[in-house]
Amino acid sequence: MKQIRSHLYILNAFAFLTLFSCSRTKFAELNSNPDAVLSIKPELELTSGQTQMYNNSFEAFYDFYEYIRPWTQLWVGAGGNSGSTGLFNSVANGDVRYNNFYNNVGPPLADVQHLISVMPAAEKATYVYLYAITGINMAEYAFYTSDPNGAMPYSQAFQARYTGNLTPVWDTQEAFLDTLDSQLKSYVATLETPQPVAQDTAGTNDLVFQGSTVKWIKAANSLRLRIAMRLLKQNPSQLTTVANEVLSDPIGLIDNTSDEWVFTGGVNFEGSGNSNQNWNPLGQGNECLEKHVVDFLVSTQDPRIRAILQPAAINSQAMFDSAQAQGQIPPSVTWNGQLYQGQYASPDSANAPNNSFYLNNLKFSFNGVAQSVNFPSIIQPYILYAGYNSGSGFNVFPVITYADVCFMRAELVIRGLSNDPMTAQQLYTNGITASLQDYDAWAQLAQTPNYTPLAAGEITNYLSQPGIAFQASTSLEQVLVQEYLNLYNNCNEAWALIKRTGYPSSSGVIMPLENITLGGNPVLMPRRYEPVYPLQGDLNYNNAVNAINAELSLPGYGAANDITGKVWWDE
């Protein structure tokens, strides 16, 4: 009987369990992820969007290291560009920014603005500035994405969560850049308008400016100027209009290095050691700088060379002689005495007789020690990847620096496209000064080993060097060359500079680059990405294909897969 009773207990207990084990309340609780949060303050998402703007290691690996740096001759591989020109024909796995914008950057930023827009009026009133600040971030990344991509969805993008629109149409690049300009203009106006209630501007959740409205106003004005500069070919008069607007703005443009739009990565932002080799600029092999650039940096005693390049391995006449005696360097070559050496970027230069020692690993014995070295200098990895070799410094991700603004303004003055109160030379000098100070600061921040900081007098010395000292006759090229050098850490803008101005150029007189040829035929620099063809079954197939077809009808765009074609602003 006792047993049976115990069975009864089991059964009753079971019945009880069934009865109470399927209540909705209990199930709702079970099915709610304890890590899930249903509502958040908008500034918490601003941080997410901002980190996603800078932390994409695939973009570093593919777009920056594999493509844009070699295309713009900011880099040349230690093996040169010999053999083939595949590097200039393909952008496979590139254009990471496109999906990064739509998958990672846009959604949180759009959500910040959405959360603010649906707030009760009283709360909403405290977020007026944050709405604008978020919009400036969004505009910058949108511009950055469109820059080599042309038309893309923007005005109807990111609406799936709010309106259910899964099929946004594309905006043409022209319309798109106009939209960005007017948005930025209105954000500046908002931020310059005093608000009746105290504003929550995100504080430390704003990783760039910690909620400083003044800095965001300067950043937005500077971004307007950068976007307008892209109109140099298509619409110079609009460029002038925008330039004069931002110059006359009460707060104006970025006017010192501490107000620069430069994102400083936090602890281990790019990982270290083995954790993320994508950021490691030497992860795919040794990289060098182009020979003419290095020769220019050496001859002008540019202090920035210490931040971006390691000294060459062959650093004495005796060592050079050893390598030569052991057949590693042709007998006809003499040592130029430079502590830094560049690399040939043109396949034909590399293939020229007697140049192969630039490309090969040189194996020889010096003072009884076996050497296995490259003749050209290898780039300094730390300023791009402070985690190199377990380093514990920090990296910067410059968006718009004070130097950038100075050089843009100087260019406009020289071209006569603005009413700038300053002279081109003043701006040029300020730009160089800011740039040298920036690179010095960045190299120190990255804890670059054996780095010698900028010494007193070095800037003055540099400004007096031939090719650097401002000369009216070569001023435009000088400004553009300096902007190019200044953009070493921001290769997308260096690429845009070449597309926009043609400088630095192989026909230049200040710092002529190599003429890149293969078999005597010019090798063209790619200028844009391939349009993203929708896959089978894409719900937005028609909008995407219509947009691509419209792009294809632009005169300079070329065939879809011809990456030497041009997007609208570049034509």
Place this chain on the structure above:
Amino acid sequence: MKKTGKFRPAGFHQMCMVMKLCTLLLTATLSQVYAGGIAQNVSLSGRDLPLKKVFSEIKRQTGYAFFYNYSLLKEAHPVSLNVKDAPLTQVLTLCFADQPLDYIIENKTIVITERAGKPLSAEGQERRIPEPVVIKGTVTNDKGEPLQGASVKIKGAKTGTSTDAAGAFTLKVPPHSTLVISNIGYQTQEVTVDQEQTIKIRLLPAPKAIDEVVVTGFGESRATRGLGYSVTQISGDQIREANAVDPIVALQGMVPGLQVQPGVGGPSASPRFLIRGSSSLDPYGNTPLVVIDGVILDNQSVLPNKGGQYGSSGDFGNILKDINPDDIESLSVLKGGAVTALYGSRANNGVILIKTKRGYIQKGVGITFSHSDYVDHPYKTLDFQTQFGSGFNTSDFDTSSTGQLQINPNSYGVSFGPKLAGQTVLDPGSGLPMKNVAFNPLSLYQNGLTDNTNISISGANDKTTFRLSYSHLSANGITPNNELKRNSIQLHVTDKLASHILVDGNVTYVQSGTLNPALQNGSSPLYALSYDVATNFNLPYWSRHFIDSVHGGANQSDALNVAQGILYPLYENRDYLVENNFRGSIQLTANILPWMDLLANVDGNLYNRNETSDTRGTGPGFSNPGYSASVNVLDQFRYNASLYFKKAWSKNWLASLQTGGEVFTSENTGASYSTNGAILPDIYRLSNSKNPPNITEASPQDAQISSLFYQGSLQYANTYTLNFYGRNDWNSSLVYNDGHGVYSYFYPGADLAWVFSDALHLPAWINFGKLRFSFNQSGNGTNAYTANTGSYQANNPYQTSTGSTVNSYSYQSNTLPNQHLVPEKSTKFETGLEFKVLHSRLGGDVTFYTQNTKSQIIDFTVPNVSGVTSALLNGGLVRNRGIELTIFGTPVKTKEFNWVSQFNYTLNRNKVLSLPFGVTYQDLEDGDGIRTIAVKGGDYALLVGQYAYARYQATDGNGNNANNPLNGQHVITMADGAGGTFPIYQRALNYGTNANTKEPVIGSTLPSFLGSWRNSFNYKKLTLSIFLDSRLGGLEYSPTLLYGTQNGNLKSSLFGRTAALGGVAYTPVANTASYFGAPSTPRQDGIMLKGVFQQGTMATGTDGTSRNVGGMTYAAAYKNGWVQPVDAPDYYTATYDWYSGIREAGTFKSSWVVVRDVSLGYDLPATWAAKSRMNSLRATVSVRNPLYLYNNAKDHINPDNQNDSGSGGAFDAGGIPYIRSYGFALNASF
């Protein structure tokens, strides 16, 4: 900030009421049942028991009270009893034999009285219970061989026993009993015994094997004749014969309708297995449910291997490797929908039901010992070419500064170079001289050895059976440092708690440790040796010198990065997984009334995984090591109780009904952590982290399904059986956080079995025939939390450069939430015919089925420009329709020799009938410019590619498509090379004009059919079995093949390299070019493309003139001298490379016929065994996968090389060599 809504939608209250009522009703019924169900049988045993004690025990067992005068008992003497489940009156008679006492039963009271007259002696006639007699016997088959497990029962009683391995039994029975001896497949015999004796029973085979029994449903055995759906049962012995660590792998080719593909990671690897195709559009949602003794293993423990194309870590496998084949009694594959009523929606993909062994009655305690060893011998890789070494062309040697012949460092890594003639050349990396020969990729692999030892002890008496089993398995894989160790202990006890209550308890504990499963993708040696190296890479040297012997760390001087990137990790890294799996179940069957049982069970599956990964530092001094670890704990419990009613109304009518409820709970917690930079080399602890370590905690994935269910059957004349089922689930995964959601769903089913051979008057040669029909529905929920998509989650705190911490949040996923999910619904129909003819020498089973799954809860891909990348949708309809056929027979049968043969055939057509929301494609797996998709109106897993060959389409003057005999041929265009252009195949993306032509269908990845043929030849005590297995069709894509061909390392890249190898002689003219900038001297390595030039293509002819060859075939243009051949290195590089190549060229149809298994077994003579005091001894030698009779794979890629267990997998990722396993097994029982 977290909110859980209290909102209750209308209808909730009513639903709760209904549930409460159901429960109340059930409780009331059960309680009543108990009131009336007091048992009157008694079990008692003991020597010299005082009567008082006997009475109290009888009272306890029966509830009958005793009434007596104490002084009476003084006269009584103690009694010795040994009764089991005996009627009360019988026990009382035994007690009062030879006593001066008598008794009367009034109501429920037993009144003891003084005996009037002489006490009845034990020999008394009236109430005498005769002393039982001991019967010993042996049961053999018609050939005199002992039958193990034959049932010996006393007619009219419930007691009985079964025979041991020697066919022997011992049973105490009342004199003049009739013994009923039965065994499956044999005619039942009855023998009457009078006194103690030893009998020999020879059972004759059943003329019609109509009493076959299979394990189904909740693990109960049912006669197949009453089943209306298809079941295939495999014996434990058949599984053990396959010598597989994982019992599912052993099923390859054995069961029609079941597709099994072993994994490639080594002994631990996850097999891919599917029953009747894929019904869910989630490619990882199609795993059948595995149930072991009631313990459910679902896809939270039978984890899929999501290797995809880019993941590089090895496959550690899942819980299946923690199932010890030594303990398996039988394994049933339940393919149809009927089981969903019992196991719920998770059984939607079919059930594999494993029943473990239990003890049986035999002399004393039985011991069995088995030991098996098998050697995995890697005997072949994909076909590498061995004729040409590194270089761009056949004269591409370099001379070192010392004048020695050297592999040209500038073209190192592409194998189109000079002939390999064994000359001495300098290795470009080490600078050391080496012999110029091709490397042997097999040299990286080793023979694997697996040994498995099992000891089990079992025994039983008529109350209790037990079996305790311990197994130790140790396996070394064929890749270096790959190991699996498994210790498994199982105790299975059944006990009759009381005459009417049977408890079946089972606990299993398994610990397994897996070290370094074979790495795949970029880290796979075979992939790397195809892609990243040259044929004359000095593998022998670098596989000994991958460590920098001076500074420590990886040797960086290998120019091809194989030493650093492949060999160093292969030998120096340590990835280790320890799994602890505890499975337990207690099942209770109480026979409450003759026609009613109560069944209750509690099952638990506790599974934890502890993984550590030690990545040795590659820097100087082994600096920068990496360490990561994760723990994962899965706890799943199932509580089930039901009532089982069975009633025979008349001779012909039999009905049964089972109804009950079930609660299933699941929780899966876990955490992972890793170092963030390292301080010291070779220390793999968080304490060695330079920066604060990374730590993440997984969500618990709580889920619960509560259910009420019924299943019943109605049988007439043992000929017509109607089975019916129904189940209602309340599924937590469909409840939103505010409490709304359609979370309750009911699904019914029914099947019918008709043994027409009994019902109709058929010719005598037809021994058995049965028709069956089955119709079922089932519902399904989704994963935990999926319904509540759309919330935010904290990101890892951000640490700024100034040391402050910033918190942030973002959406948990980029999936658009859906607040209106409804349960998925599957409908399955099946019909089949089973027959046996010609004295059962020939038989078969043919099944036709169709099953539709709709309202699937799936993340559909949507355009990411909308701000989300997928949308949670509820729709789609997937159909599987197919035929399963089994034919078996005994073609030859003589006294000493027979040949038994079985042929299985599986055909499944897996179609997508509709997709929701206007979607036409659903992504299954993708990457590398080629992907598998489910296409609306098409196959479930079609291979499509933007980087497929463009298909030619002629156009008319207006640009409209025009008919043309050349349409559909591959398109050829010109590529830029050094100094001009050369012809290459065009990619579809660059040619097509719409979605279909820009990403054309390459073909289906699903096999057209699977077939297998098993033969067993028995001669006296020798058994030889031969097992062939085959598959026809189904595309696979292999990057190993593609890139290995691009770099000239595989055999198929030999064609055209020299005149002897089919190359065309030509002299390149100006303005033609090559990718490698080949010299313009006469050459012998021209290759002609096959296809049509793209419209508007300009080609340079042999006369140096450029012409428009658009619309011409290559052959025609060549004939006119308007185009030149392409030199072989350029042809392979351009066609197969990653940037511009054709992925389709890396696909092949995976069709093969393999000799799966050959084994030879020998039963050592009984006399021999007896001498060594054994009951039996059997030795088996076998070889698994000895050879492929036919293999369509290009360059003989191993057809088993898929590195993904999902339904969309069709991708090789390097894989492993072909393995032939030689096995030896010894089984002894004592």
